[in-house]
Amino acid sequence: MKRIYAIEELCLNCRLCEVYCKTAHSQSKDIIKANKFETPAPVSRVTVYGDNFLSAALNCRHCDDPRCVKACITGAMTKDKKTGIVYVNEEKCIGCMTCLAVCPYGCIKVGKPAVKCDLCRNEEEPACVKNCPNHALIYTDLGGEDK
Amino acid sequence: MKYIIIGASAAGLACAEQIRKEDKDGEITVFTKENYLPYSRPSISYYLKGVVKESSMYLRKSSYYDAACIKIITGAEIKSIDRKAKTIKAGRKSYSYDKLCLCTGSKPFVPPMKNVSGKINALTFLDLESTKQIKATADKNTRAVVIGAGLIGMKAAEGLSKVCRSVDVVELAPRVLPSILDEKSAKSVKKYLEEQGHIRFHLEQTVTEAKSKGNRITSVILKSGKDLPCDLLILAVGVRPETELAEKAGIEVNRGIITDPATMQTSDKNIYAAGDCAVSVDMLDGSKRVIALWPNAVNQGTVAGSRMAGGGLTIKGSYSVNAIDFYGLRICTCGLINAVGGKYSDKIIRSGDSYKRLIFESGRLVGYVLINSSDNAGIYTSLIESKEELSTLTGDICETPDPFIFPKDERNTRMKGELDL
Numbered sequence: 001m002k003r004i005y006a007i008e009e010l011c012l013n014c015r016l017c018e019v020y021c022k023t024a025h026s027q028s029k030d031i032i033k034a035n036k037f038e039t040p041a042p043v044s045r046v047t048v049y050g051d052n053f054l055s056a057a058l059n060c061r062h063c064d065d066p067r068c069v070k071a072c073i074t075g076a077m078t079k080d081k082k083t084g085i086v087y088v089n090e091e092k093c094i095g096c097m098t099c100l101a102v103c104p105y106g107c108i109k110v111g112k113p114a115v116k117c118d119l120c121r122n123e124e125e126p127a128c129v130k131n132c133p134n135h136a137l138i139y140t141d142l143g144g145e146d147k
Numbered sequence: 148m149k150y151i152i153i154g155a156s157a158a159g160l161a162c163a164e165q166i167r168k169e170d171k172d173g174e175i176t177v178f179t180k181e182n183y184l185p186y187s188r189p190s191i192s193y194y195l196k197g198v199v200k201e202s203s204m205y206l207r208k209s210s211y212y213d214a215a216c217i218k219i220i221t222g223a224e225i226k227s228i229d230r231k232a233k234t235i236k237a238g239r240k241s242y243s244y245d246k247l248c249l250c251t252g253s254k255p256f257v258p259p260m261k262n263v264s265g266k267i268n269a270l271t272f273l274d275l276e277s278t279k280q281i282k283a284t285a286d287k288n289t290r291a292v293v294i295g296a297g298l299i300g301m302k303a304a305e306g307l308s309k310v311c312r313s314v315d316v317v318e319l320a321p322r323v324l325p326s327i328l329d330e331k332s333a334k335s336v337k338k339y340l341e342e343q344g345h346i347r348f349h350l351e352q353t354v355t356e357a358k359s360k361g362n363r364i365t366s367v368i369l370k371s372g373k374d375l376p377c378d379l380l381i382l383a384v385g386v387r388p389e390t391e392l393a394e395k396a397g398i399e400v401n402r403g404i405i406t407d408p409a410t411m412q413t414s415d416k417n418i419y420a421a422g423d424c425a426v427s428v429d430m431l432d433g434s435k436r437v438i439a440l441w442p443n444a445v446n447q448g449t450v451a452g453s454r455m456a457g458g459g460l461t462i463k464g465s466y467s468v469n470a471i472d473f474y475g476l477r478i479c480t481c482g483l484i485n486a487v488g489g490k491y492s493d494k495i496i497r498s499g500d501s502y503k504r505l506i507f508e509s510g511r512l513v514g515y516v517l518i519n520s521s522d523n524a525g526i527y528t529s530l531i532e533s534k535e536e537l538s539t540l541t542g543d544i545c546e547t548p549d550p551f552i553f554p555k556d557e558r559n560t561r562m563k564g565e566l567d568l
Binding site: 005006007008049050054056058067070071073074075091092094095096097098100101102103104105106108109110143 | 157161187189190193198199203204205206207441442445446449468469470471472477479481521522523524525526528529532548549550551558559561562563
């Protein structure tokens with residue numbers, strides 16, 4: 001499946017990926033409204049860690065055998081058989097955050113429902129990748145099996 | 148091949164699904180004594196609170212089982228196993244198996260109290276049926292008393308505090324959530340619960356007897372002599388592994404069904420056990436005990452299923468990891484949180500309403516308690532599981548962990564897999 005990979009050598013720590021992720025997951029889909037005025041404020045699924053010297057944007061790996069899916073106590077977290085996307089069923093999630101406690105990559109954020117990357121499900125290219133000014137995020141299916 | 152699974156919660160369902168993955172034609176039958184298709188048992192407190200509908204509690208759509216050719220028989224309590232004939236008995240009917248998995252879970256432990264047993268308003272809080280009874284009994288005039296301030300008791304108390312007039316919690320230990328909190332953190336959690344839920348605690352207390360009118364309890368008497376008015380009594384002292392069926396069949400049991408720690412096979416080579424009824428070996432200290440937590444149950448069920456179908460999955464290591472919330476207060480725990488002895492050390496980081504306690508053993512992380520500081524907790528969990536030497540890390544693990552605590556190579560593997568981009 002196509003996944004997002006981060007290249008720390010190219011990341012500028014500009015955090016535009018976070019801005020566009022928030023916008024893509026907002027109600028208004030408007031960059032200004034989403035980032036300044038909307039309540040509840042949309043949360044970015046991607047997070048830039050590091051500093052101006054060295055940084056990278058971290059995103060869900062959509063693992064082949066996802067621990068978060070196995071650990072989910074309500075069946076809300078599933079991996080789509082066709083697309084491979086790991087996503088949260090918002091109706092079923094109770095926000096217990098067991099998924100967060102088992103994700104070895106630190107890619108799930110607290111919320112009810114739990115907040116995580118859905119690869120912008122119906123889009124051809126995720127918003128963070130599309131808007132990264134320095135190509136520090138790559139969307140490709142070159143990666144094979146993933147633990 | 149004929150597979151039978153007894154119990155249809157986390158372990159049982161994981162077992163059935165793994166068998167189906169590895170054996171497309173085998174006949175899989177799952178028996179549950181409950182009258183429901185597999186549902187999320189931990190969600191019962193959310194159902195009690197009214198934030199989750201019954202329909203969202205089911206782990207899979209009902210059409211899923213037909214499509215996967217997994218037969219679920221509800222309302223079927225298994226009475227006995229005949230290991231020689233390789234059959235089980237449900238009611239008058241016998242069913243034969245080639246491989247059997249026991250996922251019988253746990254049963255509530257009720258300490259002896261005078262005049263409690265058989266009273267219609269003394270209930271346990273463990274499954275959907277009992278929760279429905281509690282829901283039907285509790286209203287805004289109800290004065291509820293919960294015995295036990297562990298995870299189940301406190302979840303019951305939280306749920307009841309949203310619907311009842313008052314909630315009193317009676318606990319034998321000197322602190323709330325004794326299994327996951329140390330003294331200091333328990334104190335602040337207790338204060339929070341008192342403020343948020345108006346829960347009244349009676350610590351280092353037990354209920355000695357109940358007063359009743361007809362078959363209803365009207366009040367309970369504590370060890371101190373205090374008389375607490377009570378319209379609804381919740382018995383949540385603790386649970387014990389449900390091993391009766393295994394014991395009767397002569398399978399080795401010692402406070403839980405004994406299994407091979409790698410394959411989940413019991414002392415009978417055709418019978419496996421997984422989940423809260425089975426003994427695990429904690430990879431962090433080698434202790435043998437039941438780790439009654441969801442991720443562990445799924446892991447064991449999956450491995451048992453694979454082995455039953457002739458596959459080769461193996462338990463890589465069991466440890467406890469748990470996340471829970473009370474009125475928005477988030478508690479994440481993992482590993483050896485109650486470790487005592489000179490070889491363990493810990494570090495506590497407090498700021499505002501957050502609390503973080505990391506437990507170390509010879510340069511490795513072996514446990515954590517995170518209160519309102521659970522961000523990226525899974526990175527800690529992975530450090531615990533991989534027994535990573537902390538001296539190899541490049542960042543301070545007392546801060547919120549992120550990929551930059553790992554040296555470049557490992558960090559890149561984590562971000563890019565094996566790709567050369």
